[in-house]
Amino acid sequence: xxxxxxxxxxxxxxxxxxxxxxxxxxxxxxxxxxxxxxxxxxxxxxxxxxxxxxxxxxxxxxxxxxxxxxxxxxxxxxxxxxxxxxxxxxxxxxxxxxxxxxxxxxxxxxxxxxxxxx
Amino acid sequence: xxxxxxxxxxxxxxxxxxxxxxxxxxxxxxxxxxxxxxxxxxxxxxxxxxxxxxxxxxxxxxxxxxxxxxxxxxxxxxxxxxxxxxxxxxxxxxxxxxxxxxxxxxxxxxxxxxxxxxxxxxxxxxxxxxxxxxxxxxxxxxxxxxxxxxxxxxxxxxxxxxxxxxxxxxxxxxxxxxxxxxxxxxxxxxxxxxxxxxxxxxxxxxxxxxxxxxxxxxxxxxxxxxxxxxxxxxxxxxxxxxxxxxxxxxxxxxxxxxxxxxxxxxxxxxxxxxxxxxxxxxxxxxxxxxxxxxxxxxxxxxxxxxxxxxxxxxxxxxxxxxxxxxxxxxxxxxxxxxxxxxxxxxxxxxxxxxxxxxxxxxxxxxxxxxxxxxxxxxxxxxxxxxxxxxxxxxxxxxxxxxxxxxxxxxxxxxxxxxxxxxxxxxxxxxxxxxxxxxxxxxxxxxxxxxxxxxxxxxxxxxxxxxxxxxxxxxxxxx
Amino acid sequence: xxxxxxxxxxxxxxxxxxxxxxxxxxxxxxxxxxxxxxxxxxxxxxxxxxxxxxxxxxxxxxxxxxxxxxxxxxxxxxxxxxxxxxxxxxxxxxxxxxxxxxxxxxxxxxxxxxxxxxxxxxxxxxxxxxxxxxxxxxxxxxxxxxxxxxxxxxxxxxxxxxxxxxxxxxxxxxxxxxxxxxxxxxxxxxxxxxxxxxxxxxxxxxxxxxxxxxxxxxxxxxxxxxxxxxxxxxxxxxxxxxxxxxxxxxxxxxxxxxxxxxxxxxxxxxxxxxxxxxxxxxxxxxxxxxxxxxxxxxxxxxxxxxxxxxx
Numbered sequence: 001x002x003x004x005x006x007x008x009x010x011x012x013x014x015x016x017x018x019x020x021x022x023x024x025x026x027x028x029x030x031x032x033x034x035x036x037x038x039x040x041x042x043x044x045x046x047x048x049x050x051x052x053x054x055x056x057x058x059x060x061x062x063x064x065x066x067x068x069x070x071x072x073x074x075x076x077x078x079x080x081x082x083x084x085x086x087x088x089x090x091x092x093x094x095x096x097x098x099x100x101x102x103x104x105x106x107x108x109x110x111x112x113x114x115x116x117x118x
Numbered sequence: 119x120x121x122x123x124x125x126x127x128x129x130x131x132x133x134x135x136x137x138x139x140x141x142x143x144x145x146x147x148x149x150x151x152x153x154x155x156x157x158x159x160x161x162x163x164x165x166x167x168x169x170x171x172x173x174x175x176x177x178x179x180x181x182x183x184x185x186x187x188x189x190x191x192x193x194x195x196x197x198x199x200x201x202x203x204x205x206x207x208x209x210x211x212x213x214x215x216x217x218x219x220x221x222x223x224x225x226x227x228x229x230x231x232x233x234x235x236x237x238x239x240x241x242x243x244x245x246x247x248x249x250x251x252x253x254x255x256x257x258x259x260x261x262x263x264x265x266x267x268x269x270x271x272x273x274x275x276x277x278x279x280x281x282x283x284x285x286x287x288x289x290x291x292x293x294x295x296x297x298x299x300x301x302x303x304x305x306x307x308x309x310x311x312x313x314x315x316x317x318x319x320x321x322x323x324x325x326x327x328x329x330x331x332x333x334x335x336x337x338x339x340x341x342x343x344x345x346x347x348x349x350x351x352x353x354x355x356x357x358x359x360x361x362x363x364x365x366x367x368x369x370x371x372x373x374x375x376x377x378x379x380x381x382x383x384x385x386x387x388x389x390x391x392x393x394x395x396x397x398x399x400x401x402x403x404x405x406x407x408x409x410x411x412x413x414x415x416x417x418x419x420x421x422x423x424x425x426x427x428x429x430x431x432x433x434x435x436x437x438x439x440x441x442x443x444x445x446x447x448x449x450x451x452x453x454x455x456x457x458x459x460x461x462x463x464x465x466x467x468x469x470x471x472x473x474x475x476x477x478x479x480x481x482x483x484x485x486x487x488x489x490x491x492x493x494x495x496x497x498x499x500x501x502x503x504x505x506x507x508x509x510x511x512x513x514x515x516x517x518x519x520x521x522x523x524x525x526x527x528x529x530x531x532x533x534x535x536x537x538x539x540x541x542x543x544x545x546x547x548x549x550x551x552x553x554x555x556x557x558x559x560x561x562x563x564x565x566x567x568x569x570x571x572x573x574x575x576x577x578x579x580x581x582x583x584x585x586x587x588x589x590x591x592x593x594x595x596x
Numbered sequence: 597x598x599x600x601x602x603x604x605x606x607x608x609x610x611x612x613x614x615x616x617x618x619x620x621x622x623x624x625x626x627x628x629x630x631x632x633x634x635x636x637x638x639x640x641x642x643x644x645x646x647x648x649x650x651x652x653x654x655x656x657x658x659x660x661x662x663x664x665x666x667x668x669x670x671x672x673x674x675x676x677x678x679x680x681x682x683x684x685x686x687x688x689x690x691x692x693x694x695x696x697x698x699x700x701x702x703x704x705x706x707x708x709x710x711x712x713x714x715x716x717x718x719x720x721x722x723x724x725x726x727x728x729x730x731x732x733x734x735x736x737x738x739x740x741x742x743x744x745x746x747x748x749x750x751x752x753x754x755x756x757x758x759x760x761x762x763x764x765x766x767x768x769x770x771x772x773x774x775x776x777x778x779x780x781x782x783x784x785x786x787x788x789x790x791x792x793x794x795x796x797x798x799x800x801x802x803x804x805x806x807x808x809x810x811x812x813x814x815x816x817x818x819x820x821x822x823x824x825x826x827x828x829x830x831x832x833x834x835x836x837x838x839x840x841x842x843x844x845x846x847x848x849x850x851x852x853x854x855x856x857x858x859x860x861x862x863x864x865x866x867x868x869x870x871x872x873x874x875x876x877x878x879x880x881x882x883x884x885x886x887x888x889x890x891x892x893x894x895x896x897x898x899x900x901x902x903x904x905x906x907x
Contacts, residue, residue: 008791049799050645062744063745064745064746066743067643068643068645096659114656114660114663396816399727399814421723425721426720503693506700510695510698511699517695517697517699522682525684558737559736562737563745582817583817587729587730588730588818590749591748591749591838592748593746593747593748594747594748
């Protein structure tokens, strides 16, 4: 199967044509440098994303605390992650970088605060 | 609830003026309005011009009531603390051949006793209206034209009427009217409750024909005539000194370049007869027509100056106002077809309605205590800084700025809610918050929080102009 | 009347960088005014990563980027922070009037740096024919509602404009459970980053229509649908929706300078009034905050140099 994706590694934005078989990259064209191969492999076989969202607080100085995953998580887990985040009520003060939920969704990354909330 | 002496159907400028006038007398009065707030119907789209009385046939109600209303509005504005500015109007001609028409208009207006009209020449125009097209050859100058905020006038009239005992009901749509002639009473059935009243005044704007039909008087039809208007940036406030008119067409006064009470110049309106009483859409064709007309008068206007636009519907019932007691249905007074110059004529219409009521047997005994005055609303943006400091010291909430474009404080927003605003549009019309350059980008969430606090409702129930226009779909909360 | 060496109006990324840089260049008397209850400006609502790739060589979210500067400022007593402080008037004599709850203050500054950011172009400024129901928001307002207030303004969204803010909001709405039906772009390509097209639209199969515009907006009290027209062919289709997001550009917020009759001069940060500087988005619209920091630091240096020359 042929898939068309845009490489975002650098501002060039090469339009890649990828041959995919059983979810694996078997062929590639359109990339102007080897970074395209790395990008295509990751994007097709195991796309990952940093998730940024907000957590509801209780009795803190701001209503919503912005959070993010400390490292990218599988793209397929994004909506599940959002649902988990919606369940959280943060009532203890946090600082930038503090862990709000360790080993989030068992994925080996933490959900961390990106803003102070006291 | 008991039986009212007078029930006014319609909470726009006409209903508001009548309510306030009748509140001088010992009467039990109710005003009912079908929208969430007053002035949300026809009056909302009014351009705010207080006309001198030109361009009306001498034997017309429009003409007579406009001239009378021009004077009465000035007095009313003082009593109620509404800003009125006498800016004067110029009806401009571009060809010498058009002078005959201009003189005809002048003569007709003089028959109506419009004061101090004079024809001005190119030299006068160069001096007093420098941005007017150099192609203009002369103009008819009517100094008694002025500008006012139409919705603030409605709110201030109704607030004063309320203070003087009038009961005001929102969200009451009239469904049926039972004429109980033996009891000399009307039963007005609304979407909520039924009202009983000895006299009914139909000031229902676009729907006056439908209300009238409910009592069997169907000799007129209200046809909506759409007008699209475009507001210019306040930076261009001084692009004109007077209200600029072209020669009129058979159905409208033409595309104008006017000043408004809030400072933004306005261009328009178009005049398009339509069928749908709910069609308030603006169009590309409308914009094109308005720009063409505006540029003819003031060539330096461009569409880059436009910062907002809207459409309004004129309730047209033939050529003149229909203000009459329906002898076949005693006690029912129609006040219909109140299009331009309705805003100007409103106080005079109120006096005429008062006289019609008297003639039909309503005893008018003046109240011993009537409060004619209303304290002027404080707008931070209108004050010099020397006064601002004292105000903030007296009430810190004046120093909390909610709308940065129009400099509206939290105090003013709370006051507006206290005076009856329950929607974002209601707050906008009363305070100017959300009407500035950023159109609510900065202030909307701040205003919503104040509304939730003062009205004790969740943020999801806050609307733009009543149920159905909620701003937020969901709120995340614990 | 209060007298200061340097007053900085706005404590977003531009104001903070300018204040810190002025301090590091020798200015020891700085008043930093901020209208909100916290520092950080617009970065507080930009909760997504992509900030600091150049300046810090890290991929930070907006609040994390702001935090670096906030922490620095909090260690400097020479920078006095005044929150909930709203500048309302500026004169050619560099006298600034600002309002705080309960007070009106006047301050005469030897040097002034205006870092008042920008505002969004709204529906009213681009003529979209049709009605004016509830449900039409500029992208930044929707972002504030969702990220700072926890409010979801709509469930079925059509976005006008494919600039970065519109793209970011397409993803944000989708993650919050709304359905983004389309992004409508009148140009033939996007002005936004390719990374955002991929991670905000392609990730969620949101169609992007180039060379299209909204030709009519329908809805009596709330948005009901839009008519979309291809500008080159005239062909049209309708999309039902309850929300239209407007993301068609930013306008530098310069009212205070205009009030004083001052103009922005050709060079970065300079104005026609010596000692009055402008930086950040109120000087010109930047695409990356990293460049805002870089240029605003220069404004701080320029202010310091101006003050040195005065002595």
